[in-house]
Amino acid sequence: MKKPVILCVDDEIVILTSLRDQLIYHLGNDYTIEIAESGEEALEALGEFLEEGIEVPLIITDQIMPGMKGDEMLIKIHSRYPHALKIFLTGQADANAVGNAVNRANLYRYISKPWDEADLRLTVTKALYSYSQEKQLSEQNELLEKLYAQARQEIAERKTRDQLIIQEKMASLGMLTAGIAHEIKNPLNFINSFAALSVDLVRELDEITASQKTNISPDAYAKASQIMNDLKFNATSIHDEGKRADSIIRSMLLHSHGTTGHIRETDMNDLLGEAVNLAYYSMRSKDAYFDINIDTDYDPSTEMMKIVPQDISRVFVNLINNAYYAMREKKEKIGPGYTPTMDVITENLRDSMKIRIRDNGVGISRKILPIIFDPFVTTKTEGERTGLGLSISYDIIVRGHQGTIEVDTKEGEYAEFIISLPKTELRQAQTPGQAQTGTGSDTENRELIRYSEALPKMRT
Numbered sequence: 001m002k003k004p005v006i007l008c009v010d011d012e013i014v015i016l017t018s019l020r021d022q023l024i025y026h027l028g029n030d031y032t033i034e035i036a037e038s039g040e041e042a043l044e045a046l047g048e049f050l051e052e053g054i055e056v057p058l059i060i061t062d063q064i065m066p067g068m069k070g071d072e073m074l075i076k077i078h079s080r081y082p083h084a085l086k087i088f089l090t091g092q093a094d095a096n097a098v099g100n101a102v103n104r105a106n107l108y109r110y111i112s113k114p115w116d117e118a119d120l121r122l123t124v125t126k127a128l129y130s131y132s133q134e135k136q137l138s139e140q141n142e143l144l145e146k147l148y149a150q151a152r153q154e155i156a157e158r159k160t161r162d163q164l165i166i167q168e169k170m171a172s173l174g175m176l177t178a179g180i181a182h183e184i185k186n187p188l189n190f191i192n193s194f195a196a197l198s199v200d201l202v203r204e205l206d207e208i209t210a211s212q213k214t215n216i217s218p219d220a221y222a223k224a225s226q227i228m229n230d231l232k233f234n235a236t237s238i239h240d241e242g243k244r245a246d247s248i249i250r251s252m253l254l255h256s257h258g259t260t261g262h263i264r265e266t267d268m269n270d271l272l273g274e275a276v277n278l279a280y281y282s283m284r285s286k287d288a289y290f291d292i293n294i295d296t297d298y299d300p301s302t303e304m305m306k307i308v309p310q311d312i313s314r315v316f317v318n319l320i321n322n323a324y325y326a327m328r329e330k331k332e333k334i335g336p337g338y339t340p341t342m343d344v345i346t347e348n349l350r351d352s353m354k355i356r357i358r359d360n361g362v363g364i365s366r367k368i369l370p371i372i373f374d375p376f377v378t379t380k381t382e383g384e385r386t387g388l389g390l391s392i393s394y395d396i397i398v399r400g401h402q403g404t405i406e407v408d409t410k411e412g413e414y415a416e417f418i419i420s421l422p423k424t425e426l427r428q429a430q431t432p433g434q435a436q437t438g439t440g441s442d443t444e445n446r447e448l449i450r451y452s453e454a455l456p457k458m459r460t
């Protein structure tokens with residue numbers, strides 16, 4: 001590799017050679033010392049060095065020269081090679097020229113003629129040291145930037161890979177769920193129907209036995225009644241639990257089918273308002289004594305959005321039902337001092353629509369918070385709860401509508417679900433269940449056929 005060059009520029013050849021000789025003496029081992037007798041010649045030489053890949057860390061120049069002046073030349077050099085250091089070596093540099101070179105060419109030092117050799121050596125050595133430091137630093141910076149860009153790309157690639165893996169897993173889980181649910185549904189229909197029939201049969205047997213009461217001994221009659229009661233209890237239990245299993249299977253099927261409707265232009269405030277009413281009246285019909293405050297704040301600037309309204313409405317109803325449940329639980333704990341309150345808020349943002357549903361109920365415990373959107377997570381013991389509400393909601397918002405759903409909560413105080421739906425054009429959601437079974441309605445038909453096959457034979 002060729003040695004780096006120190007370029008000296010002066011129109012007086014005596015000065016130029018003396019400068020060159022001193023520099024060769026002190027730095028000749030590590031640098032080539034080149035000279036130019038004018039600014040124009042210096043620029044030309046510099047261009048050639050750089051073209052050959054020779055580094056020029058330092059230029060030492062006089063100011064007053066015929067043709068191009070020293071400061072003018074340094075400014076030109078600086079615009080093309082900003083890292084090269086520049087030193088003025090002149091007996092008559094005016095303040096203007098020095099100021100100009102400092103401001104526009106990042107002048108490193110100014111040494112007056114006649115110079116002291118030791119001073120020149122020190123200044124030049126320092127300049128070269130500072131140049132090599134800067135160079136090292138910028139090389140390290142460049143390397144860091146490269147590494148950073150590489151790391152960013154790797155993270156992005158890993159994210160995409162992870163997403164793909166999750167999507168594939170979800171797709172196969174969806175197929176598996178749909179398959180299993182279908183298979184279980186058939187025998188379950190038998191169980192449920194036969195259990196219902198057994199309840200009727202025991203009732204009938206009970207009536208017959210009662211009509212024969214006088215023909216059998218009281219002891220035998222009491223024993224028979226006892227057995228019939230047990231049978232009735234057993235059959236009813238099988239029937240109730242079977243119904244519960246049926247509802248779980250239905251939810252699993254819905255879960256794996258994903259979307260249930262088509263994309264339509266929808267007024268989100270209206271849709272949310274309907275869901276609030278629907279959930280409210282359904283709650284009141286189950287529990288007429290439980291009442292709550294509902295504070296709504298719908299953003300009037302909300303525009304129509306292209307979404308699947310049935311699905312989004314299902315999410316709202318899920319969230320509102322959860323909120324009711326949490327507030328009822330708190331009311332049972334605290335009693336009259338507590339006012340159940342739910343806030344329902346919409347916000348029309350530039351690129352998205354935000355919906356917040358907040359309740360001041362029992363809040364979500366830390367234990368289940370990290371898995372809250374996983375399927376079958378439930379703390380409820382009541383009836384037909386499946387623990388699928390939030391997991392279905394997550395699917396609808398995130399996979400079906402490319403949005404986000406977040407939760408904020410403080411145990412014992414509140415829970416808030418925040419949905420964000422992007423305003424970008426929505427693709428018709430493709431879901432794992434559909435990928436396997438074709439359209440949703442095909443699957444419904446298949447279910448119906450199997451259901452009718454499973455009806456028990458009535459006794460005649």
Ligand SMILES: Nc1ncnc2c1ncn2[C@@H]1O[C@H](COP(=O)(O)OP(=O)(O)OP(=O)(O)O)[C@@H](O)[C@H]1O
Pocket residue numbers: 318322323326359361362363364365368372377378379380384385386387388389390391415
């Ligand atoms: N607003 C809320 N306040 C407190 N806990 C909540 C709230 N929403 C959800 N949870 C907790 O998250 C669990 C899971 O909710 P999710 O809606 O998925 O299922 P679920 O309500 O239990 O059953 P399902 O919705 O299938 O009837 C609930 O059992 C409850 O413990």
Ligand SMILES: [Mg+2]
Pocket residue numbers: 318321322388389390
């Ligand atoms: Mg729920």
